Amino acid sequence: MTATSGTTRTDADGFVEALRAHSRRYHDRHPFHVRMNAGRLSRRQIQGWVANRFYYQENIPRKDAAILANCPDLEVRRRWIRRIVNHDGRRPGEGGVEAWLRLAEAAGLTREEVQDHRHLVPGVRFAVDAYVDFARTRPWVEAVASSLTELFAPDLMAERLAAFERWYSWIEPAGLAYFRARLEEAPRDCEHALEVVTAYCRSPESRARAVDALSFKCDVLWSLMDAIDHAYPE
Numbered sequence: 444m445t446a447t448s449g450t451t452r453t454d455a456d457g458f459v460e461a462l463r464a465h466s467r468r469y470h471d472r473h474p475f476h477v478r479m480n481a482g483r484l485s486r487r488q489i490q491g492w493v494a495n496r497f498y499y500q501e502n503i504p505r506k507d508a509a510i511l512a513n514c515p516d517l518e519v520r521r522r523w524i525r526r527i528v529n530h531d532g533r534r535p536g537e538g539g540v541e542a543w544l545r546l547a548e549a550a551g552l553t554r555e556e557v558q559d560h561r562h563l564v565p566g567v568r569f570a571v572d573a574y575v576d577f578a579r580t581r582p583w584v585e586a587v588a589s590s591l592t593e594l595f596a597p598d599l600m601a602e603r604l605a606a607f608e609r610w611y612s613w614i615e616p617a618g619l620a621y622f623r624a625r626l627e628e629a630p631r632d633c634e635h636a637l638e639v640v641t642a643y644c645r646s647p648e649s650r651a652r653a654v655d656a657l658s659f660k661c662d663v664l665w666s667l668m669d670a671i672d673h674a675y676p677e
């Protein structure tokens with residue numbers, strides 16, 4: 444333990460700091476997001492992003508189901524299962540996947556053209572599939588750690604909401620409900636994920652693996668944005 448500015452610093456603090464430091468590799472800094480939030484994207488580019496990001500949205504519950512399947516801890520499963528319900532909803536017309544489809548409609552796309560993946564570019568498919576595969580095949584705590592990019596999501600969501608209202612007013616405002624819901628859900632979700640990771644990762648080795656998992660996820664999100672950027676150039 445080392446003392447810093449009057450407070451006692453533990454290795455656990457260092458671990459959480461190492462995780463939080465990944466904000467520097469988060470996809471909010473991707474040029475496509477930077478242009479999006481500065482109001483510099485065309486209608487076609489926004490539509491391309493919405494259609495491609497749908498593949499991420501629809502696969503998140505499958506990723507979370509893989510974590511549930513691999514997790515032997517009942518308490519963790521009991522809380523983690525809420526993520527699936529949040530995305531899938533309890534009945535038709537509810538949930539985050541449905542909200543994303545409404546965003547697509549508000550942006551002038553049909554749900555059919557989003558659901559049938561006609562706009563889906565190979566790099567986005569590849570990145571999202573890699574994330575689901577990671578959750579299926581890696582130890583479940585690493586998969587939980589990989590979800591911690593959500594620590595950084597609320598700032599980006601808030602900025603995006605403001606940017607959409609200001610620059611892309613051709614998108615019907617009701618379509619932005621997805622982002623509003625995530626502003627509340629994401630902090631709750633990642634608080635739990637951080638609890639789990641700090642409780643389970645006690646050794647330097649397991650902490651290093653958790654940090655690597657988060658690093659991998661930053662690569663997933665960045666690659667996804669690269670693929671969209673490449674498919675919908677300025």
Ligand SMILES: O=C(O)c1cc(C(=O)O)c2c(n1)C(=O)C(=O)c1cc(C(=O)O)[nH]c1-2
Pocket residue numbers: 503539589590591592593596599625664
């Ligand atoms: O729009 C975004 O920038 C963004 C980022 C992330 C993220 O950081 O992984 C998620 C989401 N949105 C999101 O909507 C979402 O439901 C979500 C779930 C997860 C996850 O890894 O479990 N990340 C994210």
